[in-house]
Amino acid sequence: FPSHDNLLVATTNDLAFGSADFTIEGWFRITNFSTQRTLFDFRPVDTNGAYILLAVKTTGALMLYVNSAERIVTSASAVPSGAWTHIACCRSSGTTRLFIDGVLVGTPWTDSTSYLVGGTFGCRIGRTSIAAFSEELLGYADDIRITKGIARYTSTFTPPTVAHPDYDNSASLNEYVIETGTFIDEVNVVCLDDTAGTVYNDLIKRANPA
Numbered sequence: 001f002p003s004h005d006n007l008l009v010a011t012t013n014d015l016a017f018g019s020a021d022f023t024i025e026g027w028f029r030i031t032n033f034s035t036q037r038t039l040f041d042f043r044p045v046d047t048n049g050a051y052i053l054l055a056v057k058t059t060g061a062l063m064l065y066v067n068s069a070e071r072i073v074t075s076a077s078a079v080p081s082g083a084w085t086h087i088a089c090c091r092s093s094g095t096t097r098l099f100i101d102g103v104l105v106g107t108p109w110t111d112s113t114s115y116l117v118g119g120t121f122g123c124r125i126g127r128t129s130i131a132a133f134s135e136e137l138l139g140y141a142d143d144i145r146i147t148k149g150i151a152r153y154t155s156t157f158t159p160p161t162v163a164h165p166d167y168d169n170s171a172s173l174n175e176y177v178i179e180t181g182t183f184i185d186e187v188n189v190v191c192l193d194d195t196a197g198t199v200y201n202d203l204i205k206r207a208n209p210a
Contacts, residue, residue, distance in 0.1 A: 007125040015122035017115035021151040025088035026144035036135045043129040044119030072106040086159035092151030102157045
């Protein structure tokens with residue numbers, strides 16, 4: 001993510017978590033903390049409300065921001081500069097937690113939010129939706145995955161050491177591109193990266209995510 005670069009995910013109801021469990025995760029290597037660095041921003045342009053912002057503050061603290069308030073903030077320097085770090089945000093049965101490299105950080109939040117999706121893009125990765133798209137992520141991101149319907153992590157875990165499965169829309173994998181497919185399931189996965197480093201612009205729906 002050089003300056004002024006970001007990844008836009010088109011709006012889809014699969015990014016409207018509602019009151020369901022969810023997992024948002026990825027590997028990040030941030031090279032500069034001179035300003036707050038956005039990881040995921042689900043808010044429409046210049047709109048606050050029932051949307052998730054996951055960002056790293058200038059202190060190196062990981063922050064979850066929802067409904068115009070900081071809901072979880074970790075200690076300073078929780079996210080190191082210049083090192084690959086696995087970051088995850090999960091809601092399980094009404095409790096949302098943050099994890100860094102598989103370790104629970106911050107105080108879990110009792111989260112009754114019914115999350116919305118709106119605007120042209122349902123999620124912006126690497127830049128905020130507020131304030132003229134500032135607070136850019138300077139660094140690198142890999143193996144980003146968003147799961148609706150499953151809290152993959154609820155306690156300390158070992159972060160994945162291999163890439164998430166590649167998604168190729170093959171019938172053998174029971175996968176469908178959301179824009180054209182008709183498969184309906186309560187669990188939906190978005191994988192935006194593969195082992196070759198290819199970024200997918202299409203969101204993919206899968207029955208039993210790995």
